[in-house]
Structures are given as structure tokens and as C-alpha cells.
Amino acid sequence: MTDDDTSKPPANSASTPDEAGSGVPDAGIATTDEAVASVKSVSSQIHDFIGVPGTASEPGPGVKACPGKDPDTHFQVYHPWNFKPKSGIDNDVAMKNLKEKLSTGGWVIKESYRDNSPNRNFNLLADNDSRKMSVWVVAYSKRATPSLGIEVTSGCYRAPEGETIKHS
Structure with a gap:
């Protein structure tokens, strides 16, 4: 993929930082199941954006504490997964599709760059x-075996009063 990519690590991605200044946006109130x-749902949308045939890994989302927040009342959800296209050439097509789709429908690309690994992997943060x-x-x-490493991360949720956060 040829772009005006730079070699820098991703900044802390967040649009509306929470009041603690962690850079993680406040996502509102939700149970862990709702979050x-x-x-x-977002991971499924990203899978659709890829637009090439292939297989996605199975592990599901996890729940972790929000930076700078009480872990008994606040949490984030993260979903790391991998996508392996049927054809190696489709990896670049998938990234092209993602770059286009992650500029629409409320998505905004915050960074795109090549990392400092020997393979200079293309990274996209939206x-x-x-x-x-x-x-x-x-x-x-x-x-x-070409693939895409994908991680979807939520903002910081606050659990409803009386709800127990199911950390994983």
C-alpha cells in the first residue's frame, strides 16, 4: 500500500476525553452485556467493511478497567480479532476498503502509518x-500467511447503580 504514511506509534485515540484526562471518551451508562x-456490533461492521472473502478468528470481547477510574463502577470493552483473507493479495484490497469505509458513516481516520517493524506493517486508527x-x-x-490484526475498543462505560461489572 502506498500512502503518505509515517513511522510513528499510534496516539491515544479518543475523541471526547473523559474528565479524568485519560483520553478515553465517556460512553455513557451500560451493563457489561450491553457494552x-x-x-x-462494531466488530461486525468492520468485518463487513473488509469486503473480501476470508475468515475471522473466534475469540470474543473482553472487559477491562478504565484508566484513572474506579474499576468497580467504570469499564471498557475491547475486542481483538484477526482476519485472514482467502488470497494473500486480498490483504491490501481489504486495507484499501477499510481506509475508504472508515472515512464514512461517523468514522474518522485519526492516523495511518507504517510501523517500525522489519515488515513496516501498515496501521490504521479510526x-x-x-x-x-x-x-x-x-x-x-x-x-x-497475510492477515489483518484488528482491535475494537469502546469508550469508558459507567455501570448502572447496583450492577456488577463482569471483568474478563
Whole structure:
């Protein structure tokens, strides 16, 4: 992929930082099940954006504490997964599709760059302010089996009063 990419690590992606200044946007109030469902929905949308045949890994979302917040009342959901196209050449096509789609429908590309690894993998970081979600995609195009590494991360949710956060 040829772009005006730079060699820098991703900045802390966040659109509307929370009051603690962690850079993680406030995503509102939700149970862990509701927040996990929301992140799964975004991961599904990202899968659709890829637009080439292939297989996605199975592990589901996890729940972690929000930086600078009480872990008993606040949490984030993250969903790391991998996509392996049926054809290695489709890895670059998938990244091209993602770059186009992650510039529409509330998505904004925050950064695109080549990392400092020997393969100079292409990285793409995008936020969706209205959904309080971020996605980080890494194209492992020069591996023996090309793939995309994808992580969808939510903003910081506050659990409803009386709800227990199911950390994983």
C-alpha cells in the first residue's frame, strides 16, 4: 500500500476525553452485556467493511478497567480479532476498503502509518465519535500467511447503580 504514511506509534485515540484526562471518551451508562453487544456490533461492521472473502478468528470481547477510574463502577470493552483473507493479495484490497469505509458513516481516520517493524506493517486508527468506539487495524501483508490484526475498543462505560461489572 502506498500512502503518505509515517513511522510513528499510534496516539491515544479518543475523541471526547473523559474528565479524568485519560483520553478515553465517556460512553455513557451500560451493563457489561450491553457494552459487549455494542462492541460486537462494531466488530461486525468492520468485518463487513473488509469486503473480501476470508475468515475471522473466534475469540470474543473482553472487559477491562478504565484508566484513572474506579474499576468497580467504570469499564471498557475491547475486542481483538484477526482476519485472514482467502488470497494473500486480498490483504491490501481489504486495507484499501477499510481506509475508504472508515472515512464514512461517523468514522474518522485519526492516523495511518507504517510501523517500525522489519515488515513496516501498515496501521490504521479510526474513531467513531457517536458510537464512542475506536478501531486499530494492522495489515500483516508480508507474512507467509497475510492477515489483518484488528482491535475494537469502546469508550469508558459507567455501570448502572447496583450492577456488577463482569471483568474478563
